[in-house]
Amino acid sequence: MTGQEDYLWWKHGVVYQIYPRSFYDASGDGTGDLAGICAKLEYLAWLGVDAIWLSPVFDSPMRDFGYDVRNYTDIDPLFGTMEDFDRLLDEAHRRNIRVILDLVLNHTSDLHPWFIDSRLRRSGRDDWYIWADAKRGVGGTRRRPNNWRAAFGGSAWSWDTGRKQYYLHLFLPQQPDLNWRNPEVEKAMFSEARFWLEKGVDGFRLDVINYIVKDARLRSNPYRIHRTFPRRHDQQNHMYDRNQPETHSVLKRFRTMLDVYHETFTVGEIYPNEGVREPATSARYLGDGEDELHLAFDFSLLELPFSATAFRQALETWYRVLPERGWPCHVLSNHDKSRAMTRLCGGSVEKAKILATLLLTQRGTPFMYYGEEIGMQDRFMKKSELQDPLGKLYWPLFQGRDPARTPMQWETRRGGGFCAGDTVPWLPLHESLWKGCSVSEQQSDPDSLLFCYRSLLLRRRSRDELTRGNLTFLPSHPDVLAYRREYAGEASLIILNFSKYQRPCPEDGNDLTGYEIRLTES
Ligand code: NOJ
Numbered sequence: 001m002t003g004q005e006d007y008l009w010w011k012h013g014v015v016y017q018i019y020p021r022s023f024y025d026a027s028g029d030g031t032g033d034l035a036g037i038c039a040k041l042e043y044l045a046w047l048g049v050d051a052i053w054l055s056p057v058f059d060s061p062m063r064d065f066g067y068d069v070r071n072y073t074d075i076d077p078l079f080g081t082m083e084d085f086d087r088l089l090d091e092a093h094r095r096n097i098r099v100i101l102d103l104v105l106n107h108t109s110d111l112h113p114w115f116i117d118s119r120l121r122r123s124g125r126d127d128w129y130i131w132a133d134a135k136r137g138v139g140g141t142r143r144r145p146n147n148w149r150a151a152f153g154g155s156a157w158s159w160d161t162g163r164k165q166y167y168l169h170l171f172l173p174q175q176p177d178l179n180w181r182n183p184e185v186e187k188a189m190f191s192e193a194r195f196w197l198e199k200g201v202d203g204f205r206l207d208v209i210n211y212i213v214k215d216a217r218l219r220s221n222p223y224r225i226h227r228t229f230p231r232r233h234d235q236q237n238h239m240y241d242r243n244q245p246e247t248h249s250v251l252k253r254f255r256t257m258l259d260v261y262h263e264t265f266t267v268g269e270i271y272p273n274e275g276v277r278e279p280a281t282s283a284r285y286l287g288d289g290e291d292e293l294h295l296a297f298d299f300s301l302l303e304l305p306f307s308a309t310a311f312r313q314a315l316e317t318w319y320r321v322l323p324e325r326g327w328p329c330h331v332l333s334n335h336d337k338s339r340a341m342t343r344l345c346g347g348s349v350e351k352a353k354i355l356a357t358l359l360l361t362q363r364g365t366p367f368m369y370y371g372e373e374i375g376m377q378d379r380f381m382k383k384s385e386l387q388d389p390l391g392k393l394y395w396p397l398f399q400g401r402d403p404a405r406t407p408m409q410w411e412t413r414r415g416g417g418f419c420a421g422d423t424v425p426w427l428p429l430h431e432s433l434w435k436g437c438s439v440s441e442q443q444s445d446p447d448s449l450l451f452c453y454r455s456l457l458l459r460r461r462s463r464d465e466l467t468r469g470n471l472t473f474l475p476s477h478p479d480v481l482a483y484r485r486e487y488a489g490e491a492s493l494i495i496l497n498f499s500k501y502q503r504p505c506p507e508d509g510n511d512l513t514g515y516e517i518r519l520t521e522s
Contacts, residue, residue: 009098010203010265010294011327012467013050014360014457015367019335020057020079021065021426022407023370025419027080031426032407032418034075034084038091043439047373047450048457051098053205053267055335057085061111063174064152064389066102067207068109072192089200098202100267105189106211107175114188115176119162128185129176130168132157132218147220148241149233153393156241170211170241172389180212180250190257197258203265206293210270210285213247215240224274231394238273243281251285251292267295267329267367276303277314280321289325295365301330302337306344306351308481308498312473315362319471328364333372339404342378347432349375350515353452354496357517360456361485361494363471371408373453374442378403379430387427406430409438463521465490476506493520 024036034057044052056066059074066076075085092099108115117125132145145166148156150173157166158173168177178185193204221236251268258264268285272278282296300314318328332340332355345351352375359366370376381402386392391400407425409432410417416429416438430437442448460466469487476482479499485492497503500514512518 006468009050009263011365012460013098013365014048014460015051015053015100015267015365016044016047016049017053017055017334017367017369019055019370019405022405022418024408024410025423025425028420028423029078030419030423031078033078034080034088038084038088041088041091041095041097044097045095047454048461049097049368051100051202052092053100053367054102056102056104056207061109061174063109063172065387067104068107068172068175069104070109070111072103072189073195086199093200100203100205100265101196101201102207103193103204104207105178105180106208107169107171107177110174110176114178118176119160121163124184127179127182128188130179130214130218131160131163131165132168133165134159146218146240147236149231149236151231151233152390153231153233168214170208177214178212181216181246186250186253190254193254194257197261197264202263203258203267203294206266206268208242208271209251209268209293210247210281211242212250213244215244226275238271242271243273248285248287248292252287255287255292265294267297268293270296271299276300279314279318283318283321283323283326286323286326289323289327295327295329297329297331297367299331299337301332302334302340302343304344306498307479308476308496309478311358311498312481316473319363328362329367330359330362330364331367331369332359333369333404334367335369335405336401337404338378339369339376340372341375342403345375347375347377348515349449352449353517354498354515356449356453356456357494357496357519358481360453360460361466361483361492361519363469363485368453369404373450374409374437374439375432375449376406376409376437377430377432379406379428381428385428402427409433411440412436412438459519463490463492464488465492474506477503479503480506480512482506491522493518493522495519 021032023032024040025032026035026039027033057079058069059071059076060066060069075082089099114128117123118129135143137143144155144157150156152171156170169175219240221240224237226234270282272281277300279298279300282298285293285296298318304310341352381399383395388400388402391402406427407418407429414421416433419425442450465485465487469485472484474482480503481496483494495518497512497516502511505512
């Protein structure tokens with residue numbers, strides 16, 4: 001490796017997202033936990049990832065499976081104890097694996113002491129959340145302050161009989177939104193973040209970070225037509241309940257705090273006002289490239305068909321809109337979306353290898369989702385199996401997010417090696433487990449998807465052009481994606497045939513076979 005001296009893990013490494021409930025159950029209760037993650041660190045080191053991002057493990061009533069935090073500085077007993085966390089952090093660091101926590105700054109649980117105080121107008125916390133008086137309708141009826149809808153259904157306002165006011169919740173009523181216009185809220189939240197930085201965590205994924213500040217006048221959102229999803233929430237342009245200019249100032253101050261801690265970083269979850277494919281909105285949260293978020297998710301790739309042209313266009317747009325010193329990142333699957341193996345590949349390993357190659361050889365930081373490396377798929381859920389509040393609301397039109405959150409498939413046996421065979425896992429395992437989709441099966445097959453991921457991860461470590469190099473797309477057939485990465489006189493040429501048919505190779509004009517992957521170095 002030539003680039004060791006300028007290696008920066010969050011730019012040159014690969015982040016692996018773990019949904020802790022589903023990774024490995026060490027305690028025997030059917031739910032994954034911190035000790036379970038610790039037990040699998042050797043596997044992650046073998047695979048070759050550089051960091052793990054844990055979906056929330058903080059104390060929570062679990063109405064939204066941890067995204068409703070009751071105490072930001074404690075571990076939920078379901079996942080273990082603070083000692084388990086400390087041990088995980090140490091053990092991960094010993095293996096050169098960084099640990100990123102998922103920080104929910106937009107809202108807390110309604111059982112968080114801050115909200116309880118706010119409800120009761122106690123401890124100076126009256127306006128730590130977004131409270132508003134009812135409007136008067138015809139005949140003196142009570143009307144909501146504006147038309148905002150919650151992402152999880154219904155109005156974003158719930159009535160509090162004690163305060164005789166509405167409070168805002170952009171998700172569940174049990175997830176009240178904090179009032180970031182109050183400097184005391186910022187102070188308190190920054191201090192919670194500092195608690196983990198002092199412990200040595202390496203950074204944060206910031207949940208819906210562009211939602212934190214709302215319009216000061218609480219104006220109603222304009223309506224829009226959106227045909228693909230039944231939620232009334234999607235029939236609005238979220239002009240006033242997200243992406244307010246003040247958010248950038250908060251993030252600049254957060255960055256200043258973070259910069260005190262060596263090589264820590266943030267990646268923000270960003271949704272544009274309308275729809276999903278609007279990378280310029282994500283790019284804006286990188287500031288000048290060095291003064292806001294380190295990375296911002298652009299979810300365009302999660303909305304594409306399996307098409308070389310579509311990927312090329314989306315990637316070119318993403319690179320074009322980034323600030324000059326900004327750094328891209330890429331993601332194909334996460335805990336909120338259908339897995340790429342189902343959504344784009346229809347279960348085809350050949351297609352999944354194309355996506356793996358693309359993800360791990362593009363310019364920027366790749367994010368993998370647990371189980372992606374073995375080709376885990378969405379599992380169809382019966383209504384009685386659902387856990388996710390979103391799925392319960394919209395099933396069968398939309399199954400919610402459980403299908404992509406099933407337990408990791410470690411071994412082809414009952415319980416999938418995730419939990420003991422006689423334990424009932426919190427979500428059912430996918431039946432692909434019995435068809436070779438498990439770590440143990442694929443570890444003994446050099447042709448498996450798992451080996452494909454591993455060899456790409458190893459290759460990134462030995463070829464600096466893949467992590468630091470510039471990228472040039474090459475002219476090619478619309479079904480073929482071809483690009484060159486170059487750095488310090490070394491180059492890699494990547495050619496991906498997205499079609500099952502033969503297609504001309506842009507390099508020599510000879511035919512590429514269906515779904516062929518060519519990776520050549522010079
Ligand atoms: C985005 C998270 O990714 C999702 O899982 C969660 O339900 C919402 N934010 C609310 O926190």
